[in-house]
Amino acid sequence: MRLLITGGAGFIGSNLADLALAAGHEVVILDDLSTGRGDNVPDGAVFCHASILDPGALTAAMAGIDSVVHLAALGSVPRSIADPLATHEANATGTLRILEAARAADVGHVVLSSSSSVYGANPALPKNEREWVRPLSPYAVSKLAAEQYTLAYQTSYGMDTLAFRFFNVYGPRQHAGHVYAAVIPTFIDQLLGGDPLTVNGDGSTSRDFTYVGTVCRVLLDAVERRVAHDEPVNLAFGTNTSLLALIAELEAITGSHAERVHRPARPGDVPHSQAANASLRRLFPGVDAVPLRDGLAETVAWFRTLPGLERTLASSASGTDG
Structure with a gap:
């Protein structure tokens, strides 16, 4: 399998790249190093130093790809409050560009990292994916837009997609x-x-702190089995x-x-x-936190x-x- 990891020079992406390479897969990393680090790029990965907002770079990176794990984003609630336009461009517009590039290249499977921050003002614990959401920051709004675009590409274009809501990965x-x-x-x-x-x-x-090794095993399993789901999935363990x-x-x-x-x-x-992790357990019954x-x-x-x-x-x- 040839896997594209956007944000693959970052914290989660580089751990996933290591795991995928060890499993024998080809890995392409697309990262502009605005938050990632060049020394995180593992030997054996093809590295494209470019932004997800660059259409030409996206077209080149998508060539021959079987599945995309889209992790590239501008994180941080305070950063989004300080600069909401940059957060929206990277997280919402960037995701839409990824989806369009994947569709143009006939890449039929995209896995997205969304965020538990979309629940926002909803006080319910544990937080179920079918609970109402009320984002409290531009960051949370941008991640909600990204996941909803990703899910809409299932119904609009028949693309296999999976939107995970991450909970404080460390x-x-x-x-x-x-x-x-x-x-x-x-x-x-x-x-x-x-x-x-x-x-x-x-x-x-x-x-709900979640260890990066667990997250990466779920992500790799998702692309290896081409898992798709028509609703967001919490990636955490209660x-x-x-x-x-x-x-x-x-x-x-x-x-x-x-x-x-x-x-x-x-x-x-x-x-x-x-x-709440019933959906995660149903889709990934073998995962251990x-x-x-x-x-x-x-x-x-x-x-x-x-x-x-x-x-x-x-x-x-x-x-x-x-």
Whole structure:
């Protein structure tokens, strides 16, 4: 199989590329390196350094492709509030360009990464895919548009598509040290560096953290079996961990203790997130989730291999986007 991974130089995409190459597949990566890293591109992958908004690059990248995993996006709720047009262009318009390029190249299978942030103001726990959605940020709106375009291409053009809603994916290669860093790398970086932990809100914010290795195994299974579904699918396992509980786990793993510095909750952040996973279990009955403690231990071990701790900018504290 020849697989195209957009955003394949990023955190999730590069882990997926490694897994696909190890399974014997050909891998093409399309990434403009705006958020990805060149050193994430694995040996053996064909790398196209270009934007998903570049029609010519998309046409070239789609040649001979059997399936697309579309991960390229501008993440972060705060970034979308600061620059909603850029977020919309990358996430909504970019997805539409991917779908059109796939249709033109007769690539019949596209898997998309959407986000749990689309649930927004809906307070229900766990969050079922048929629950109402009320996005609270431009980022969440852009991901909802992307998933709905992806699903509409099934009914409009007969394309096999699958839209996953990711829930706070974490693991090796998720870096700290930038203004939109996610909460787990931020906390690990601060703990290992002996800095105070910056927490947005009172620490009761909770998330369904999902290990990247589990996510990538599901993604690879989806393309190998050409799985399609006519509704979004939560890609998480029904856990619910508060920021304070997360800190306690990380302190136990690292053997470090740090002062907590609390700041106001961020605009657009969802207070609590937890996935209902009946659809995931039905479509992927063989998947086993990596327990949080094990996944955090793997992530801390990876951080310890870095040449120097990545000093996290103060304004990046405790990003919890889905």
